[in-house]
Amino acid sequence: MKLYFEHKTLQLKETFSIAYGNYDKREALLVELTYLDSKGYGECVAIDYYHIDLKNFIIRLKEIQPLLEKQTITHPTEFFLFLSGLRLHPFLMSALDCAYWDLFGKLENKSFVELNHIPSQDLIESSITISVADIEDQIRKIENSSWNRFKVKCKGLNKDNIEKLLRLNRNIALDSNASFTDQDCLWLQESKMMTQFSYLEQPRPIGNYRILNKESFVNWMADEDCQDLNALDELLPYYKSVNIKLLKCGGLTPALEMIRRAKELGYRIMIGCMTESTVGISAGCALAGLVDFADLDGANLISNDPAVGNYVENGKIIQSGKPGLGIVLK
Known part of the structure; x- marks a missing residue:
């Protein structure tokens, strides 16, 4: 399994105003897990009131990449147990967990719902x-x-x-x-x-x-x-x-x-x-x-x-x- 990731800027159609502030864009980290010809995708976004720093997430992904790429394809619940041992921020864990469910379903030719x-x-x-x-x-x-x-x-x-x-x-x-x-x-x-x-x-x-x-x-x-x-x-x-x-x-x-x-x-x-x-x-x-x-x-x-x-x-x-x-x- 291979890990790829990319920083993206999501532009909002109009200014998004909430009690925490006004926003015209969101910074996002796109995660891709690849095995054979199948690709699974996950995402996390930078939310200031959750104190999310995508630069730190990228550093952490680079640190765990060798460990992650050694993982064999197992059921997503087993993969999540592996992720749980890495002490990741929940936002980053979510991106990886969702990417793996997407990949696993594509390999099994079944939707997450199925x-x-x-x-x-x-x-x-x-x-x-x-x-x-x-x-x-x-x-x-x-x-x-x-x-x-x-x-x-x-x-x-x-x-x-x-x-x-x-x-x-x-x-x-x-x-x-x-x-x-x-x-x-x-x-x-x-x-x-x-x-x-x-x-x-x-x-x-x-x-x-x-x-x-x-x-x-x-x-x-x-x-x-x-x-x-x-x-x-x-x-x-x-x-x-x-x-x-x-x-x-x-x-x-x-x-x-x-x-x-x-x-x-x-x-x-x-x-x-x-x-x-x-x-x-x-x-x-x-x-x-x-x-x-x-x-x-x-x-x-x-x-x-x-x-x-x-x-x-x-x-x-x-x-x-x-x-x-x-x-x-x-």
Whole structure:
């Protein structure tokens, strides 16, 4: 097996504004694993609020390349055990794990969905993100969109804006990216109208969730608070839902385990994404049959997508059915 990797800049179609800042591009690291004539692809992106430095990832890949290329082709769960022993950052581990699942499926001539017996019919629709902006601009984007589900970004709580969004009578979620105060959260979870939002995501900074009450009117959803399997039991009294992102937890292999455990605990589950190309989104789409919500619009936000594979069109998740994750570079 051979390892190749390449730094790419993903250009956004328009400025992406969230509580953490404004972004016109994302830096990405594309990983390719090759065996015989088959190629598998994975990806990780540089997210500043996760303190990701792709230069360090490249240095680490060069360090482990000889070890990785000595690996024989085994089941992806065994390959993940090997990766786990290398003490990699979850973002980098995810890129390698997803690339290996893509490669393995292509060698076996079976899709990830087939290999893992995942339902592929009647998939939940993905939301599309509405960036932080003046509320009238946000409403205009919602009304002009061909999508059915929306995740509206906000920076702090504006009660008038909440009411304006609810009057649209659309399928809307709120994501404050940790910009709500404790007082905001108390007001929200005592307001019955909050049941009209599909969920409210990551209201407070990491670790500041004990003000939340899962038995309130709000469907609180953990994002940054829910990094891996170990978080699920701790968060149970506070959150009804969790956002599982492959980059956060380390790839498809741990995501499958997280989904299994989250279901056992009674969480509602979203498969989410960062601003990623089709390489990353294809992996997320493969899990759509196991979850209650999807937020997989990342590739729809960029203008120079380097790949084709599974994709989202007007919210509908389209699985190619091709071997592996079905990823092909353009």
